[in-house]
Amino acid sequence: MGLKNNDGGLLEFTGYPVIGNQSDMQSAGSCLRSAENYLLTACGRDPRFAGLFYHQTTISIPFTTIADFIADVKKLRDAHPDALCSTELYLGFFMRFVRNSSAYLGKTDDAVDIDITYYRSKDPKRPRLYEDVLEEIEQMALFKYNGLPQWGKNRNVGFLDVKNKLGAKLDKFVSVMQKYDNNGLFSSDWTDAGLGLRGKEVVVQGNGCALEGLCICSTDDHCAPKQGYYCRPGEVYEQARVCRKIKSVEADGLAWSS
Structure with a gap:
């Protein structure tokens, strides 16, 4: 799961149980920035190799x-x-x-x-x-x-039915979202559908x-x-x-x- 090795190596981890801050423990390579010679630490969705799907x-x-x-x-x-x-x-x-x-x-x-x-x-x-x-x-x-x-x-x-499950909380989120992003810069067809906005259907x-x-x-x-x-x-x-x-x-x- 991307946990740091005891001696800083790449392949082996033996330090269970793991206790600490998530930011310290999750040390796998980034999908976007892993160097070619460090693909062993890349996440499973890295498109440069036939990883997990x-x-x-x-x-x-x-x-x-x-x-x-x-x-x-x-x-x-x-x-x-x-x-x-x-x-x-x-x-x-x-x-x-x-x-x-x-x-x-x-x-x-x-x-x-x-x-x-x-x-x-x-x-x-x-x-x-x-x-x-x-x-x-x-x-x-x-x-x-x-x-x-x-x-x-x-x-x-x-x-x-997520709108009914969240009720007023979702309405408050949409109100704040529209106040700070009225032009929908951070929205997409998918988020509009999930939130029930702009006539989009999920x-x-x-x-x-x-x-x-x-x-x-x-x-x-x-x-x-x-x-x-x-x-x-x-x-x-x-x-x-x-x-x-x-x-x-x-x-x-x-x-x-x-």
């Missing part, structure tokens, strides 16, 4: 309901024992405890941040392994447990839109029916709508309109 979803779930969320995730795990193996290639389910904040875009409750890191193809129309399980967990966290999205680590669906409907989290599927075409992925209800959180790999649509008996 993954997505991370981070959702804050109120502390009072985190035990119920974990119990639901365990039900899905038990029903599909191999489904979460891909997350174990990275950090598994990484949990951090955070306090509520008076910041306008901060946490409304004491919460647990759930980081879920998984592989995704560079082709946005290519389904993920066990796509349905990860999508159900994502929707469960966001909607059943009223989770807040982390602003830099979520797909578009993470920001559905959901983008179209063929395959659910694969990238641009929408929650409501028809099979939102998934990848030609590759065997169809829109189906969740198994534990039945209100979820997920792209599930189905070997035989006839046997499944739930073919939806496309």
